[in-house]
Amino acid sequence: MNAAAPNPIGPIAVIGGTGPLGMGLALRWARAGETVILGSRDAGRAQQAAAAIQRAVGGEVNVSGMENAAACAAADILMLTVPFENQASLLKHLKPSITEGSILIDATVPLAASVGGRASRPLGIWQGSAAQQAAELVPKEVSVVAAFHNVSADLLGGDAALDCDVIVCSDDPDAGQLTRDLAAKIPGVRAIDGGKLENARIVEQITALLIGLNIRHKGHAGIRITGLPPQAYR
Amino acid sequence: MNAAAPNPIGPIAVIGGTGPLGMGLALRWARAGETVILGSRDAGRAQQAAAAIQRAVGGEVNVSGMENAAACAAADILMLTVPFENQASLLKHLKPSITEGSILIDATVPLAASVGGRASRPLGIWQGSAAQQAAELVPKEVSVVAAFHNVSADLLGGDAALDCDVIVCSDDPDAGQLTRDLAAKIPGVRAIDGGKLENARIVEQITALLIGLNIRHKGHAGIRITGLPPQAYR
Numbered sequence: 386m387n388a389a390a391p392n393p394i395g396p397i398a399v400i401g402g403t404g405p406l407g408m409g410l411a412l413r414w415a416r417a418g419e420t421v422i423l424g425s426r427d428a429g430r431a432q433q434a435a436a437a438i439q440r441a442v443g444g445e446v447n448v449s450g451m452e453n454a455a456a457c458a459a460a461d462i463l464m465l466t467v468p469f470e471n472q473a474s475l476l477k478h479l480k481p482s483i484t485e486g487s488i489l490i491d492a493t494v495p496l497a498a499s500v501g502g503r504a505s506r507p508l509g510i511w512q513g514s515a516a517q518q519a520a521e522l523v524p525k526e527v528s529v530v531a532a533f534h535n536v537s538a539d540l541l542g543g544d545a546a547l548d549c550d551v552i553v554c555s556d557d558p559d560a561g562q563l564t565r566d567l568a569a570k571i572p573g574v575r576a577i578d579g580g581k582l583e584n585a586r587i588v589e590q591i592t593a594l595l596i597g598l599n600i601r602h603k604g605h606a607g608i609r610i611t612g613l614p615p616q617a618y619r
Numbered sequence: 620m621n622a623a624a625p626n627p628i629g630p631i632a633v634i635g636g637t638g639p640l641g642m643g644l645a646l647r648w649a650r651a652g653e654t655v656i657l658g659s660r661d662a663g664r665a666q667q668a669a670a671a672i673q674r675a676v677g678g679e680v681n682v683s684g685m686e687n688a689a690a691c692a693a694a695d696i697l698m699l700t701v702p703f704e705n706q707a708s709l710l711k712h713l714k715p716s717i718t719e720g721s722i723l724i725d726a727t728v729p730l731a732a733s734v735g736g737r738a739s740r741p742l743g744i745w746q747g748s749a750a751q752q753a754a755e756l757v758p759k760e761v762s763v764v765a766a767f768h769n770v771s772a773d774l775l776g777g778d779a780a781l782d783c784d785v786i787v788c789s790d791d792p793d794a795g796q797l798t799r800d801l802a803a804k805i806p807g808v809r810a811i812d813g814g815k816l817e818n819a820r821i822v823e824q825i826t827a828l829l830i831g832l833n834i835r836h837k838g839h840a841g842i843r844i845t846g847l848p849p850q851a852y853r
Binding site for chain 2: 549594598603
């Protein structure tokens with residue numbers, strides 16, 4: 386356990402956690418002293434990823450790796466970081482393993498790249514957003530939160546503080562607050578209550594815009610919200 | 620003429636210019652030494668608004684007021700700042716008055732408020748965005764640019780420097796550059812090339828998200844893009 390860890394919130398299961406966003410979030414939360422369980426289709430791959438995070442953080446850290454469903458069963462906070470084309474099938478696979486009262490934090494962005502199009506264009510989703518699709522696929526008592534769409538995975542995977550805000554949308558105020566507390570554990574990140582889950586429609590699409598900016602301007606774009614009073618953050 | 624005015628770009632006709640966004644842009648551009656023609660359905664109202672801007676800027680400023688079609692005919696740069704429900708009918712009315720080679724900068728945001736819904740929810744537009752609808756309604760040789768959606772009209776109408784970025788989308792690179800130059804005349808604003816006009820879909824929707832944040836957190840929200848190299852701006 387990291388000596389500096391204030392008020393751990395986890396354990397957090399990062400489902401589909403061996404991709405860049407999952408690894409980056411796991412790294413930052415492990416550094417903050419959180420217990421993180423990396424999930425992957427392949428348990429061995431999850432364990433290798435966990436070992437890589439342990440090496441990157443150094444010292445004693447609580448990071449382990451498991452098959453996705455086992456990771457899911459081992460935590461009440463589930464962080465979903467998979468490409469949109471895998472979201473629905475994975476949630477159907479996970480459904481029996483999700484424990485009652487769990488919170489699912491969804492960072493899925495429905496990009497046209499999922500169906501052979503461009504990563505700078507969003508797909509239209511019948512439910513309105515990938516997060517609302519997730520809400521339809523999990524057991525009813527699970528609170529779904531949309532967050533972490535607009536954070537650069539590349540920057541998360543590094544050592545420097547970030548320079549961006551995380552807009553958190555949920556119909557469950559407590560789950561939203563917990564997620565904002567988790568976001569604020571990442572140096573340089575401010576968390577903002579973005580209202581109801583339906584607002585994920587816009588937050589998800591912003592990622593497509595940022596990907597376009599990254600392609601055009603060769604960067605790792607994020608967003609900051611300006612013009613709000615200090616108490617709006619977190 | 621403002622003594623400090625570097626390289627005037629206008630005249631700029633601000634169509635539907637007596638609302639908060641139009642007045643705010645006109646004020647800031649007049650302060651920067653640009654020639655601004657405020658347009659309104661009612662010429663008298665446009666002249667009153669122009670006089671108010673003259674008083675606010677002080678000194679000698681080039682701001683006048685005309686009926687919308689006359690304003691349109693008097694300038695090659697048209698800044699459209701009307702509620703979405705008036706956009707299509709106004710553009711049909713203006714079409715004969717738009718001079719060849721004009722640039723239309725569209726800041727229209729299609730909000731559900733236009734049809735009795737919430738200002739924090741965007742409407743779905745057949746063409747993809749209000750800007751793309753505008754492009755369908757103007758003469759073919761007119762370049763349409765989408766910009767200024769995410770700037771707080773309230774803050775524009777004040778004296779303080781802003782703290783936000785303007786994302787500019789257009790299929791005409793020269794018109795986009797001109798618009799970014801105009802945006803950069805507003806103190807505190809950075810202009811970013813947001814790519815093709817189709818990307819206005821996302822930029823317009825961001826405004827609905829910001830309106831929701833303003834309602835929830837009592838502010839005047841804007842956005843900054845982070846993580847891009849300095850040359851990405853303007």
